[in-house]
Amino acid sequence: MVTEEQLTALDLTLWLGSTDLAGDFDFTSQSTISRRNQKVLKRFGIDLKRSNSELLVSGELLLLDLERQVHQMARLKLERGLRLQAPFWLQQGPGIVLPKGWKMNSPRADFSCTDPITLVREHVLDACLATPTQIPDDRDDLFILELQKRPINLTLLHRTKESQGDLEDGFQWSLENGNLELKLMPFLPASCCDRSKQWFDQLLMTSNLSREDSTDLRPSRHSGESFLIAYLTPEMRIAQPIANKVHEHFEPYTYTEHLIVLAQHTNEPAIQALIENLQQQIGH
Numbered sequence: 202m203v204t205e206e207q208l209t210a211l212d213l214t215l216w217l218g219s220t221d222l223a224g225d226f227d228f229t230s231q232s233t234i235s236r237r238n239q240k241v242l243k244r245f246g247i248d249l250k251r252s253n254s255e256l257l258v259s260g261e262l263l264l265l266d267l268e269r270q271v272h273q274m275a276r277l278k279l280e281r282g283l284r285l286q287a288p289f290w291l292q293q294g295p296g297i298v299l300p301k302g303w304k305m306n307s308p309r310a311d312f313s314c315t316d317p318i319t320l321v322r323e324h325v326l327d328a329c330l331a332t333p334t335q336i337p338d339d340r341d342d343l344f345i346l347e348l349q350k351r352p353i354n355l356t357l358l359h360r361t362k363e364s365q366g367d368l369e370d371g372f373q374w375s376l377e378n379g380n381l382e383l384k385l386m387p388f389l390p391a392s393c394c395d396r397s398k399q400w401f402d403q404l405l406m407t408s409n410l411s412r413e414d415s416t417d418l419r420p421s422r423h424s425g426e427s428f429l430i431a432y433l434t435p436e437m438r439i440a441q442p443i444a445n446k447v448h449e450h451f452e453p454y455t456y457t458e459h460l461i462v463l464a465q466h467t468n469e470p471a472i473q474a475l476i477e478n479l480q481q482q483i484g485h
Contacts, residue, residue, distance in 0.1 A: 202268050203241050210237035212325045215256050269324035286317040286329035287386035290440040297482055300474040311387045318461055328462045334392035344467045348458040348483050351434040352453035358384055358429035359444035368446055375428035376408050386441050397432045400473045425455040
């Protein structure tokens with residue numbers, strides 16, 4: 202129906218969010234990607250539209266889905282051109298070395314794939330590393346592998362070069378006075394940001410209840426300043442540029458990194474190679 206190059210162009214555009222980034226990934230020009238996209242859209246009678254920050258295809262998608270399945274099986278059997286979505290924080294430091302035939306998105310601090318599991322289900326991606334907040338309740342069609350558990354700590358962020366004592370004092374005063382500000386890192390998926398907001402609201406609610414029981418508000422040189430905090434794993438803290446310190450007196454939440462593939466492809470040699478590879482690098 203369409204060539205491998207043409208369908209690859211559209212799928213990379215949907216995954217990475219622009220024809221420019223799709224061109225960089227596929228080592229071709231933006232104009233070439235756009236031309237190939239138009240051929241696929243015309244062939245299947247569908248449209249490519251942007252909804253908020255996401256690109257989506259609309260129209261009758263059955264034939265496109267069938268074509269994608271054929272192309273995906275070719276990638277798996279030939280073990281080439283396979284696509285893995287990986288979060289920015291796992292691409293820092295030594296990063297991830299993938300087995301033969303696999304390639305992941307380039308590390309970008311301002312990029313987050315909002316719904317990688319839908320892209321796996323639509324045969325755009327062959328696998329993804331997903332956060333717990335991205336995993337749907339309806340998952341019978343998915344193979345979900347837990348790779349590692351990490352603590353999500355309440356993290357104090359430096360705006361200036363405060364000493365450790367000043368940093369903790371500034372946090373405590375801001376907490377007592379309702380003057381905290383939640384920092385949401387641009388590489389976090391929207392669902393993770395929503396979860397951070399829930400934890401932040403719980404923190405403020407607990408502080409408000411404590412404040413109602415006390416009429417004593419101590420003076421502080423931090424008066425009038427908002428104080429930045431974030432909820433981050435060790436890898437996320439390394440991935441962001443702001444100096445920081447973990448607040449040791451707050452119980453961390455548990456974060457689990459997951460590998461997601463379609464259950465029907467679990468036994469494919471290319472998938473088994475990826476599973477073994479990731480278990481060795483970021484397994485328990």
